Amino acid sequence: MHHAPVHPVFIAVLAACSGPEGATSPVDTGAAPDIANHLDGTAADDAMERNVAETFAAVDAAMAVGIPDPRTASEAALAILELGDDGTCPSSTLSEQGGSFECTATTGYAFSGFFSLMELEEPNGQAEVFSADFLVIDPAGETFHAGGRASLGQTTGGSWYANLTGSWVYPVAEGWLEDGASSNLTAEGTSTGPILTGSARWADASLNFHQVGAEESCGDGVSGSLDVRDPGGGWLGLDLEDCTPCGVLQDAAGEALGEGCLDALPDALVALDERLSQ
């Protein structure tokens, strides 16, 4: 059972009753993340070292699966709409710009929802935007969930940019789509590769990217910073240092927890660049 402990806070409330109604007393937030547990001495150091290593490994594992991207999302979505189509379902209610559907095809695919495919003026420039809110259940019973927008476009500066928002998953797909992703991630192309901004969760990693990628001054290296959510719900910071995928993991208070490297990050960025700059 998962009962939360009974908190003696009501006693504190009683003690505070003499104060003016509505006033809140200062609170010790006790906000230390799990990774910075309160063990003492060597045990604490060992535990922290292990947790730091696990954190880097978890992020690396996500990178190895591939960074969520709008091309994978939209192509997979359009592919399954076409694959399951029996000539009338869902195509009879669709145009090239999309449409809504609620039908089961003779192919065994069941379709429900809508999508649209449009050229739009996005904040970064002109983009092809695939908007979707649908599910497709294939004959094996697996469900493709699409809920969000997948945008690919050209910036006013002449480079590409990509944005993936919402939730996307198809358990029989490959790469990040297999376990799915929840994303609000933007990638922008530069002469040396993509730069990532925004948040995404996939492969058990919840990450916020702050200009992470191949900044031109780094040459082939990487720069930027990430926020990484630990399993306990706290957020840890990682500034990539010296144009390497390495840095010091910090807790929310800025205290250093340990060093490590995201060895899979450079290759993940290269793969993303290859995929999105086509």
Add this chain to the structure above:
Amino acid sequence: MRAPSLAMAGLALVGSCTTEPPPPYGDAPPQAQVEHRQDLDAPRLLRRMSLDLRGVLPSVEELDAVEADPALVADLRDTWLDDPLLEERLVHLLAERWHTRTDAFDIEHYDYGFEDHEAYAWYRSVGEEPLRLMARVVVEDRSWTEVVTADTTVANELLGAHWPLDYPEGETGWQEVAYTDGRPAAGVLATNGLWWRYSTSAFNQNRGRAAAMTRLLICEDVLSRPVSFADAPNLLSDEGAAEAIATEPACVSCHATLEPIAATLYGFFPLEQYNVAEADTYHPERELQGEADLGVTRAWYGTPVDGLGELGQVIAEDPRFARCAAESFAAALWRREVALDEQAHIDALRDELVLADGRIKPLLRAITQTPAYRAGSLSDDAPADLLDRERTIRLLPPDVLRSSLEALTGFRWTTGDVPLLDEDSDGVRILAGGVDGEEVQTPQEEPGLTWALVGAELAEGAAAHAVQTELVAEEPGVQLFAGLTLDDRPGDTPFDGTLEQLIWQTTATRPDAQRLDELHQLWLAMEADAGAAEAWTALLTLLLRDPEMVTT
């Protein structure tokens, strides 16, 4: 003599609760109001408590017992606080305030592949999730703080099959389980059910949810504050409204509080409002987005928090949280809002809650001891404000009408799988005086035309069902007419005994000779016209729609 402090008064209560402790008035009871109220007599008070705490009428034996010894009211009430029926009753009582038992959400039943006839079960499952967590906390005598700190929720097999929950496979019913999507431990604040009811949009950005939190958890309703927009810039455009929120004093006065709370809720912020995966799964990666989007630091009334989990802890420590629990449960059982001059009562009830380590049952016990709860009438010279606000006669809410008549007669008023008194698309919940949480947000306090019509239909259906089952088909039923046959007539012992017992059980009032004679005459007239079964149906219909039956 110096009056004791509130805290001391609370301690005195704890020390003297072997039988019926004195009412927790605090040290300044509004004597005028106490003097102008007359308590219900013991059987009627017992009836009120039974319906409020269990949703069913007291048994004849229970009524007989308190008629003989009124002190037994307290004992029976304490027994009922441990009755399994309390949990279900609390769900409905809490729904009147939390408004989550709605008939529709942004995500529709068909989004999960449910057929239309399954919609009611699905929507109620969603809406009851937070209510059942709160009810479970109460019945298991856990601290009310767990309402905002628990790392669990309460879900049934429908939710377990479709949401990221560790609901045990193959089991059914409401069970305490945990989400598996990484959401923080924050009790009802981490439930889908709450945030599906209080949804948000790209522009609102959780502000409405934050306002709901302050209203529900600390009884601060920012929407009730008077705000002048006379000098505000153009509010019709998104840009104008955003600027006003940040700079216009009339707007800032609320939004300076709401935005930091709203920023803690971004794990529940959907990027596609009507998409299932966006709505039913927590998004931990968005937790930090709120501060950036709203331009504030996450906080609760100035106390910084590192996220929703810590927000729950901080709310639990806010003195207003316990006080709001006392006020809202008092209002629920008093069947009216708490008046400004009753704040001493609420303070005393709050102290009762605090001294009980946040357990709600002692609070409920204390509320049933207050004059406002026990009031059955007011004196002729009572002050106008008391006459205006006090509910000495209270309409039975639809859920109590339903459960009490079902227990009494075995009658279930449904269309398909939908109880008509619990739904508003096909049913009559609002017409019966209930709360749907959207269109109607407070229970009906005064009788009305539709309320009377629903009561008449319900009474007729229940009476016909009981008569047909037990007297015509001679099936056991619920033994409402045990010992009676259609051959019995007024003056026969089974007839007279049954009639007197029915009146006693349904109204907790002993009928006088004149009343019995009138009912005999009615039965005889109907029997002559349509037979004994129709006569009993008419008689029972009359009793079930009697004003003393449909009120407490």
